[in-house]
Amino acid sequence: MRGPAQSSPALAIMFANIRIVLVNTTLPANIGSAARAMKTMGLTDLRLVDPKIFPSAEATALASGSSDILANARVVATLEEAVADCSLVIGTSARSRTIPWPLMDARQAGEAVRIESETHPVAIVFGREDRGLTNEELQRCNYHVSIPTDEEYGVLNIAAAVQVLAYEVRMAHLLAAQQPSSAEQDASMPVQFIRWDEEIVPHGDMERFYTHFEQMLIETGFLAEDNPRQLLARARRLFGRVRLDRIEYNMWRGIFTRLQEVAAELKKAKG
Amino acid sequence: MRGPAQSSPALAIMFANIRIVLVNTTLPANIGSAARAMKTMGLTDLRLVDPKIFPSAEATALASGSSDILANARVVATLEEAVADCSLVIGTSARSRTIPWPLMDARQAGEAVRIESETHPVAIVFGREDRGLTNEELQRCNYHVSIPTDEEYGVLNIAAAVQVLAYEVRMAHLLAAQQPSSAEQDASMPVQFIRWDEEIVPHGDMERFYTHFEQMLIETGFLAEDNPRQLLARARRLFGRVRLDRIEYNMWRGIFTRLQEVAAELKKAKG
Numbered sequence: 001m002r003g004p005a006q007s008s009p010a011l012a013i014m015f016a017n018i019r020i021v022l023v024n025t026t027l028p029a030n031i032g033s034a035a036r037a038m039k040t041m042g043l044t045d046l047r048l049v050d051p052k053i054f055p056s057a058e059a060t061a062l063a064s065g066s067s068d069i070l071a072n073a074r075v076v077a078t079l080e081e082a083v084a085d086c087s088l089v090i091g092t093s094a095r096s097r098t099i100p101w102p103l104m105d106a107r108q109a110g111e112a113v114r115i116e117s118e119t120h121p122v123a124i125v126f127g128r129e130d131r132g133l134t135n136e137e138l139q140r141c142n143y144h145v146s147i148p149t150d151e152e153y154g155v156l157n158i159a160a161a162v163q164v165l166a167y168e169v170r171m172a173h174l175l176a177a178q179q180p181s182s183a184e185q186d187a188s189m190p191v192q193f194i195r196w197d198e199e200i201v202p203h204g205d206m207e208r209f210y211t212h213f214e215q216m217l218i219e220t221g222f223l224a225e226d227n228p229r230q231l232l233a234r235a236r237r238l239f240g241r242v243r244l245d246r247i248e249y250n251m252w253r254g255i256f257t258r259l260q261e262v263a264a265e266l267k268k269a270k271g
Numbered sequence: 272m273r274g275p276a277q278s279s280p281a282l283a284i285m286f287a288n289i290r291i292v293l294v295n296t297t298l299p300a301n302i303g304s305a306a307r308a309m310k311t312m313g314l315t316d317l318r319l320v321d322p323k324i325f326p327s328a329e330a331t332a333l334a335s336g337s338s339d340i341l342a343n344a345r346v347v348a349t350l351e352e353a354v355a356d357c358s359l360v361i362g363t364s365a366r367s368r369t370i371p372w373p374l375m376d377a378r379q380a381g382e383a384v385r386i387e388s389e390t391h392p393v394a395i396v397f398g399r400e401d402r403g404l405t406n407e408e409l410q411r412c413n414y415h416v417s418i419p420t421d422e423e424y425g426v427l428n429i430a431a432a433v434q435v436l437a438y439e440v441r442m443a444h445l446l447a448a449q450q451p452s453s454a455e456q457d458a459s460m461p462v463q464f465i466r467w468d469e470e471i472v473p474h475g476d477m478e479r480f481y482t483h484f485e486q487m488l489i490e491t492g493f494l495a496e497d498n499p500r501q502l503l504a505r506a507r508r509l510f511g512r513v514r515l516d517r518i519e520y521n522m523w524r525g526i527f528t529r530l531q532e533v534a535a536e537l538k539k540a541k542g
């Protein structure tokens with residue numbers, strides 16, 4: 001189980017890029033147990049957003065051999081501060097929300113963190129004992145991650161959730177290190193799917209979307225009509241990557257229309 | 272994450288066939304936390320081999336909502352008694368032994384338990400806090416399972432080890448039960464991690480992006496300043512999903528700035 005990746009300096013860099021962020025933790029025991037869970041999986045960077053009590057003797061006792069993680073933990077005032085330089089932020093979410101967010105399971109999150117941590121700082125964020133992360137905090141995350149739990153009793157302790165996700169991050173690294181050619185794997189990495197509750201806009205509509213976008217940019221003077229299409233190619237790549245659902249599509253079409261009106265009013269006002 | 276397997280009677284039978292066996296546990300807290308870890312993953316059958324203290328108020332307190340598992344736990348005198356009718360017994364082992372034994376990682380163990388539990392009782396066995404399972408006990412197991420841990424600090428708490436293995440058992444069941452139809456795939460969002468040649472914009476910059484976007488929408492009259500933030504939440508979700516690279520970021524900031532200029536010109540023209 002202790003693969004060749006263990007001693008690799010590349011792995012150390014990747015793991016140093018991975019942050020565990022605990023938001024508003026109430027019980028010191030949970031901070032200590034979370035530190036221990038991190039350490040067993042090789043993670044070391046702990047950030048505490050406005051913890052109720054820290055440091056504390058109880059946290060240190062439960063951290064067992066991982067008190068160095070507590071000693072080096074950074075205490076910050078807000079979630080934004082904790083993740084400001086992260087390119088990927090994954091928030092743990094126990095229940096489905098009013099606005100569905102791109103949702104990964106723990107395994108997908110481990111793989112995403114593995115790939116991203118090669119080059120950028122990433123964060124996995126854990127909420128309060130009683131009510132998790134607020135909607136506002138969850139909306140600051142690129143993705144949500146959910147650990148599949150029993151329907152009747154899905155109440156994972158924070159340290160248990162840290163343990164499972166840190167384990168999946170470690171497994172992703174070890175499995176990737178065992179591949180003969182990671183370059184080959186990257187090239188053939190399968191696209192993973194998550195469920196979505198809104199209709200995904202079909203390509204035909206997206207063509208109208210790009211036309212509308214271009215027209216708006218011309219009318220507002222951002223784009224000349226004989227402009228090279230580099231910008232529109234980038235827009236296509238971007239929206240092709242994200243795939244809009246129907247509500248998002250309508251939102252953008254509404255924005256474009258309003259911006260065209262502003263441009264028309266300006267033209268009229270100028271005579 | 273809560274797939275159709277959840278409500279399947281077949282799954283209930285399989286899970287009823289899975290036993291978690293704790294041998295000679297010293298701390299009641301570990302028994303309680305292990306029960307909770309089991310319950311979150313849908314496992315219910317706990318067997319305690321000669322526990323130091325049981326029952327105890329501390330175990331019940333830490334079991335939280337899973338006290339039914341403690342109430343139904345069977346206390347037996349020996350490991351043999353606990354696993355007598357099991358066709359597959361997997362023993363947890365932290366370190367390699369003098370006599371090499373067939374060794375699985377936690378994921379392989381989850382899959383093995385899934386397959387076997389369709390037809391037979393199976394057991395996963397956890398040893399003492401300080402020294403795990405004895406060689407004699409390990410030799411009564413069909414396989415050993417090892418959770419990959421950091422070389423420096425591989426000391427998983429018993430409840431943490433139960434959590435990881437119960438999670439892998441559950442994942443194996445869910446993955447086997449979930450064969451997403453192509454229709455479901457069509458209505459889902461891609462979570463795609465591909466290598467990118469441009470810098471991915473960190474979260475701190477993205478906060479400036481959202482502020483700029485909102486400001487532009489207000490100045491162009493699309494958004495009222497006291498508007499509910501539903502639209503901005505959707506924008507966060509969208510751009511969080513896609514993650515902008517530096518060139519895209521600059522492109523959008525340029526577009527927003529131009530649109531603000533148009534709005535300012537209109538305001539000026541109107542006097």
